[in-house]
Amino acid sequence: MNKKEFIPVCEPTYLGNERKYTQQAVSSGWISSAGSFIGKFEKKFSQYCGMKHGIVTTSGTSALHLALVSLGIKPGDEVIIPDFTMVAVLFAVLYCQARPVFVDVEADTYNIDPEKIEEKITAKTKAIIVVHTYGHPADMEPILKIADKHNLYLLEDAAEAHGAKYKGKKCGGMGQINCFSFFANKIITTGEGGAVVTSNARLADRCRYYKNLCFSLTRERNYCHRDLGYNYRMTNVQAALGLAQLENIEKLVAMRRENARAYNHLLKDIPGIQLPIEKENTRNVYWMYAILLHPKKFGISRNELMLKLKEKRIDTRYFFRPLHNQRVLSKFGIKDKSIYPVTQRLSENGLYLPSSSKLKKENIVYICQTIKNLHKKTNP
Ligand SMILES: Cc1ncc(COP(=O)(O)O)c(C=O)c1O
Numbered sequence: 412m413n414k415k416e417f418i419p420v421c422e423p424t425y426l427g428n429e430r431k432y433t434q435q436a437v438s439s440g441w442i443s444s445a446g447s448f449i450g451k452f453e454k455k456f457s458q459y460c461g462m463k464h465g466i467v468t469t470s471g472t473s474a475l476h477l478a479l480v481s482l483g484i485k486p487g488d489e490v491i492i493p494d495f496t497m498v499a500v501l502f503a504v505l506y507c508q509a510r511p512v513f514v515d516v517e518a519d520t521y522n523i524d525p526e527k528i529e530e531k532i533t534a535k536t537k538a539i540i541v542v543h544t545y546g547h548p549a550d551m552e553p554i555l556k557i558a559d560k561h562n563l564y565l566l567e568d569a570a571e572a573h574g575a576k577y578k579g580k581k582c583g584g585m586g587q588i589n590c591f592s593f594f595a596n597k598i599i600t601t602g603e604g605g606a607v608v609t610s611n612a613r614l615a616d617r618c619r620y621y622k623n624l625c626f627s628l629t630r631e632r633n634y635c636h637r638d639l640g641y642n643y644r645m646t647n648v649q650a651a652l653g654l655a656q657l658e659n660i661e662k663l664v665a666m667r668r669e670n671a672r673a674y675n676h677l678l679k680d681i682p683g684i685q686l687p688i689e690k691e692n693t694r695n696v697y698w699m700y701a702i703l704l705h706p707k708k709f710g711i712s713r714n715e716l717m718l719k720l721k722e723k724r725i726d727t728r729y730f731f732r733p734l735h736n737q738r739v740l741s742k743f744g745i746k747d748k749s750i751y752p753v754t755q756r757l758s759e760n761g762l763y764l765p766s767s768s769k770l771k772k773e774n775i776v777y778i779c780q781t782i783k784n785l786h787k788k789t790n791p
Pocket residue numbers: 470471472473496497499500542568570571591592593594603604605
């Protein structure tokens with residue numbers, strides 16, 4: 412490859428009608444949140460997830476907030492979330508003035524550890540948010556049982572796991588109400604955007620109501636508002652892009668999986684690197700190809716590796732930092748001094764490598780060879 416080429420951590424991949432549909436949306440004049448692409452995208456995406464209703468939004472963050480609002484999460488309610496995930500999950504809980512309750516994650520999938528959930532449930536717990544981290548499904552069966560036993564809502568955040576499967580079911584198709592992001596780095600994208608999917612008609616209606624400033628869904632607009640609403644409306648142009656992307660979602664997933672196969676093959680013999688896994692009965696979509704360094708065995712630290720890769724024009728990202736001790740929590744009077752050892756280790760030693768669906772095989776070879784050389788240099 413041309414060594415001057417910068418390899419971004421992720422860029423969108425267009426395989427079909429992206430230009431055609433967005434142009435149609437623009438030409439039609441329907442560029443705000445009415446227009447035929449919205450309904451089509453909502454219907455096809457919810458069907459893809461195995462759910463009855465889809466409600467598109469401005470982002471994954473707004474989708475999470477909307478879902479919690481539709482569930483009636485109120486100030487003082489407790490919501491269980493993984494300590495290791497994207498901050499939007501925490502923020503959505505805080506927007507409701509509810510209390511986030513953190514649970515450590517599994518050391519191999521980086522998903523919420525089902526065995527550590529029940530000890531965090533109190534009389535105030537109302538919901539569990541499960542995140543399918545970096546594209547690997549969370550272990551849903553025991554979590555669904557816990558939610559059922561304690562009468563809790565279960566919300567899946569499948570922002571990172573479009574098309575991932577757990578025992579044959581799609582991620583985002585198992586909780587009562589589930590959320591997606593369509594940010595540009597996601598497996599399918601609308602630029603910015605998100606969606607809520609559910610099979611519960613009442614929750615779907617509540618989402619439609621709250622996302623559109625609480626205008627009545629049934630009566631003519633009279634500009635009287637009973638509730639506090641939000642403008643979380645996706646545009647028709649974004650939905651056009653989303654629909655085109657959705658038409659090729661299985662190809663995009665296959666490309667991600669093929670990239671992971673190549674990475675796994677080329678990195679497997681380098682000491683000190685934990686590679687992503689795919690548990691039995693799951694389909695990992697490898698949204699990000701995430702590796703965990705064992706610095707002593709590898710020879711250099713995660714941060715040094717990232718710097719050296721950047722010098723070689725290879726872009727990477729840190730893993731998430733723990734949520735339980737984010738400084739913003741003090742503004743809500745929340746202090747959590749517990750230790751979450753797995754999250755801690757992941758946040759110190761994890762990084763993800765370039766992961767675009769359209770990543771070239773020769774670039775994967777170059778990235779892996781560069782990592783190999785960096786290991787060798789420190790361990791001659
Ligand atoms: C698990 C998870 N939830 C929510 C979000 C937020 O999505 P958005 O950036 O579209 O607001 C992200 C974004 O990457 C995410 O990874």
